[in-house]
Amino acid sequence: MKKIRLLTILKSILIFLSLFSSGFLLAQQQTASPKTKSDFWRKVQFGGGIGLSFGSGYTDISLAPSAIYNFDQYVALGLGAQYTYVKQKNYYASNLYGATIIALFNPIPEIQLSAELEELRVNVDLIGSDGNSQDYWNTGLFLGAGYRNGNVTIGARYNVLNDNNNIYGNAFMPFVRVYF
Template sequence: MKNTHQSSFLDLQFILIALFVSCFASAQFQNKNPNLPNNFLDKVQFGGGLGLSLGNGYTDISISPSAIYNVNQYFSAGLGVQYTYAKLKNSYTSNLYGGSVITLFNPLPEIQLSAELEQLRVNVTGVPSNNFTENFWNTALFLGAGYRSSNATIGIRYNVLYKENNLAYNTAFMPFVRFYF
């Protein structure tokens, strides 16, 4: 029997990837004059985010490089990879790695709204007094808002797929710092 959650997630991934590819494809065909240089790479930015979450014996440090394509001054879409180290004192340590699809919307130059679909492989190991090992896939859908100044954005994002007692993230809210150059 097919898992409906996995099927829905795969459908959503396919749709997001198709939309992302169509943005790149349409950008490639906008330049109808063959004498003009292609400006595709002029609209690509590289950067990513750094994350830090601390509280009550919990530490979460993440790095997520990515590349985005600026469709226009308001909308960007891109792909990224991520690595996260997380530790809950006297309980577990974990390493998370995977990829994401991100969209950014800037209704005003200083305001950035984001949606990010993330798929991570999670490896969790309990501390000696709490001996266990778990390896699984985790899906997150973050909706975020931040203050943008030049190439940097600082803000907070919320995982709408968060479940209590989730070993991938300790909380649904996560602050972020994102840079694109």
């Protein structure tokens, strides 16, 4: 009985010392390398787009957050997400969601070239057609160029994978890109 109690006390002391000393070790580790963490996050920029369009029986709402990592003053690479809701009264309602990979190249500070690979899931419910709906994937590869001033770039992009089944009405699209 005394042996079990002694073992319990020793285990408690050992656990207490382990937890107490690990706090010092963790503190030492954190103060030894704060520069690495801040260097990484200093090169990350967040941005994206918000779109709202309303008309006579038409609604289009888009949200597309993204983040890029600036390798240097010339090259950045990033990821983004996208969700869009589109509805045409008495015709269809659609949900689009997916992800984007973006590469940016700035040969000079005022010019930005881009390549974006976008993969979207498209769900379309046709209204009044006995539950007829369409669910499919849509892939876009956009090559673009724009004028850059600080964190804002205004330009145009072209979907090189555009075909007749594409969700966009045109392969050529203007854009405004903002990163903070």
